[in-house]
Amino acid sequence: MDVQEMLEMVQVNHQAALDALAAQVETLRETVQLQQLELQQQREAHEQAVATLENDATNLRQLLQQTQAENQELSATVHLLNDELNVKSTAKRLPPTPSEPETPVPSYEREVPAYDNSAASHTSMDTSMDFSYPALWDQPQETMAPLHVYNMYQNDRSARPPKLAGFKEPPAHDSNSRLEHELRRLREKLGACSTAL
Numbered sequence: 001m002d003v004q005e006m007l008e009m010v011q012v013n014h015q016a017a018l019d020a021l022a023a024q025v026e027t028l029r030e031t032v033q034l035q036q037l038e039l040q041q042q043r044e045a046h047e048q049a050v051a052t053l054e055n056d057a058t059n060l061r062q063l064l065q066q067t068q069a070e071n072q073e074l075s076a077t078v079h080l081l082n083d084e085l086n087v088k089s090t091a092k093r094l095p096p097t098p099s100e101p102e103t104p105v106p107s108y109e110r111e112v113p114a115y116d117n118s119a120a121s122h123t124s125m126d127t128s129m130d131f132s133y134p135a136l137w138d139q140p141q142e143t144m145a146p147l148h149v150y151n152m153y154q155n156d157r158s159a160r161p162p163k164l165a166g167f168k169e170p171p172a173h174d175s176n177s178r179l180e181h182e183l184r185r186l187r188e189k190l191g192a193c194s195t196a197l
Helices: 003-093 172-196
Strands: none
Touching: 003 172
């Protein structure tokens, strides 16, 4: 083999090596492009996820503020209903006693009859003296006013005086049931809000 043939073989081998390197470079270039495209997609997905998380955080913050305001309002309503229920329970345990009507006290003073001077016109002890009682003493005395007993209606309901037309007993049982139902509903709503938080 002469030198010319050796040079041609070297050139062929060198060209084959260059072609192989070019193919590897092209493969690497395509790989890099694919990786860049994948990174771009990952970056876009990450940015979208961050935006979604920020939006969710804003919505949750607003929901938390609204829930806190509702909890404060419900707590105030529960306190008011508790106070009203306590007042009604106290009023139910201690009903107001109706005041008895004032009755005039009958007078027991005996009226003194007017004195008749004609009966004492004589001053000497003789048969003409008049020892008779004054004329007004023979008249019947005035009848004493009857005593009024106001505790006689304890057992006889038919003999009790009628109630006033405008007086109505408050429906304490219905009012207490309504307040208890409202308190139960508010407590359930407070529990649901706390669970959601």
